[in-house]
Amino acid sequence: MIQSLAVVKKSERLSDGIYSVWFDTEIARSARPGQFVMVNTHSDAHLLGRPISISDIRKEAGQLRLVFRTVGYGSGELSEAKIGDKFEIMGPLGNGFPLDEVAPETKVLLMGGGIGAPPLLGVANKLKKLGVESVSAVLGYRGEAGGLFLAEDFKKFSNVYIATDDGSSGTHGTVVDAVKENDIQADVIFACGPMPMLSAIKKLAAEKGIKAYISLEERMACGVGACLGCVVKTKKVDAHSHVNNSRICTEGPVFEAEEVEI
């Protein structure tokens, strides 16, 4: 875990309000899919780091890709990043997806909603490297007009299914609807996206009796487990906190769905 200045290597707009930035940073060398970084703004008025998931990793080159939606000040500043610009970044943070436990014959289902899709790209990439053959990615978007960002990139590593809110592409409905419509079979689910989607996936996984790992979000101040700002209620007493609370930034952001109260 380090905090240092990262240099913008490439910056592009993927679709409406969705941007991708590649950084040159030492953090890449120890980063794993599903981990995140805290990105500082350049403003003295905005002092908390912005948690952003690592979307893709080039370990040898020492490069990280962040894909994000513009929401407010920090993401706005980042969307204007130009090659050579420097941002103070801390990471890698959190646990990441448990990919080393995935055997090559495992049927893996990736479920990403909106800006939750990009972090799964690094997962798909890594699974391919691990020789996992059956990987399906179900990606949810608002609609074709808003852009099916990264769907093409996912095709390099997985079978891609699309769900859109407005039915303009793929299944008309949610990612869970798409899984049902296409009768996709899986041994394990890795998911990232908005809370209602994650709740639905938790239910789906319980119904089908499969394990689901979901990546959670919460407001963060430190990102390293010190402030206790980012907790989620847990079924069991947490080994660190000794209450029914886990720190999303440290014990997470990836949790087994049945372990957390969402």
Add this chain to the structure above:
Amino acid sequence: MNTQVEICGVKFKNPVMDASGTFGSGIEYSEMVDLNRLGAIVTKGVANVPWEGNPTPRVTETPSGMMNAIGLQNPGIDVFIERDLKFLEGYDTNVIVNVCGRSVEDYVEVVERLGEEKKVSMLEINVSCPNVKHGGIAFGTDPHALEEITRAVKAKAKQPVIMKLSPNVTSISDMAKAAEAAGADAISLINTLTAMKIDIYRRKFALANKTGGLSGPAIRPVAVRMVYEASHTVKIPVIGMGGIASAEDAVEFLMAGASAVAVGMYNFHRSSAMIDCIDGIEEFMKKTGIQDINEIIGCVG
């Protein structure tokens, strides 16, 4: 050049420490920060039993600062001694344990448990947390309640006692006097200022607790004023904090009358914040020809 300060007989290699709750037990930042360089490590508030804390959201950004309503989540004193204190034994720095409770008995129980712990240099009694319904700030805003709890803690404490004061009072001098009269060995201030933020699009409070404690550079001028008033009212040493982000800020608190300073939420922004302060204070001393840091403590006014 001397950067060492002494508070209640405890020697600090430099006057810089973290503010409770912003640095965990040091473990969390130990990969990035050399804990041996710090004047002291002040741990997150610990109670006699584990506390769940408040619902989320617990933190939110505000202009040049943040608000928090963690609600003093902590694993309880048993786990703290077994795990956190054991970890800190490996480091060459003072350990100040921040204590919280819902009743006088709760506080005293924790203080007694820590009595035999050699690694604990001082106790800091948090009577000023705005985010818990019972205890906490109730003791910190009423001078009589403050005196009562200070006496009870002092009667059992084996280490020097720092009473941590709330800024949410009309007269900080009265509170400082009450703590001193009841036997406190030192005081620290300021804790966070009670604040509120509303998300106008969702028509909801930004924090689940509705109110939260404001900290960060936004509160610094308030903190400097209070440290000045308190340190010019009492004879016991004052540890100053509130929005410190740089060596210049730290020096400002020392000149206002603080014998040592603590860096709080700025640690979240930059993990090297305290190390930068320590190095920067030395540079400031060189640049302005100060031989001994003690020369500047309370030099203004």
